[in-house]
Amino acid sequence: MEIEYYGFSEDGNEQVDKFFEKWLEVYKKPNVKPITYSVQERNVRLNILPRWGNYKLKEITRTEYQKWINELINHYSKGTIRRIHSIMSTALHDAVHEFKILRENPNCTNKHS
Numbered sequence: 724m725e726i727e728y729y730g731f732s733e734d735g736n737e738q739v740d741k742f743f744e745k746w747l748e749v750y751k752k753p754n755v756k757p758i759t760y761s762v763q764e765r766n767v768r769l770n771i772l773p774r775w776g777n778y779k780l781k782e783i784t785r786t787e788y789q790k791w792i793n794e795l796i797n798h799y800s801k802g803t804i805r806r807i808h809s810i811m812s813t814a815l816h817d818a819v820h821e822f823k824i825l826r827e828n829p830n831c832t833n834k835h836s
Contacts, residue, residue, distance in 0.1 A: 731745065731818075731822050731824045732824065733823075733824055734781065734824065735779060735780040735781025735782075735818075735824060735825045735826070736779050736780075736781065737779065737780050737818075737824055738776075738777070738778070738779055738780075739771075739772070739775040739776050739777070739778045739779070739780060739783070740772050740775075740776035740777070742780055742814070742818065743767050743771065743772065743776075743814060746814050746817065747760070747763065747764055747767060750817065750821075751763055762806070763810050766806060766807050766810050767810060770795070770807050771807065771810065771811055774791055775791075775811075780815070780818055780824065780825050781825065783815070783829045783830075784829055785829045785830060788811075788829055788830045789830075792804065792808060795807065808830070811830060812828065812830055815828045815829065815830060816828050
């Protein structure tokens, strides 16, 4: 039987697209200005989900994440990449610290052993 925390599958088994759908709707939409939500939702839909949507959270590796950021450099300004990274980083941080469904944030730069 699969136990869920805060409506999420445990141990990183939540699929990225489902996680972001719930994260945006339940945790971001009520807490940010509509324009901020619109920007975040658009970046998730157009940039994050096409690359990561079919992954499980636990399948995102730091190396794959860095490769993806490197690819974005060819298509977007530094400001846009910073925004995309910020959304992804915040969501993964929440997966670790708020929902306890990941053990660590794969894109965190200061890992502790």
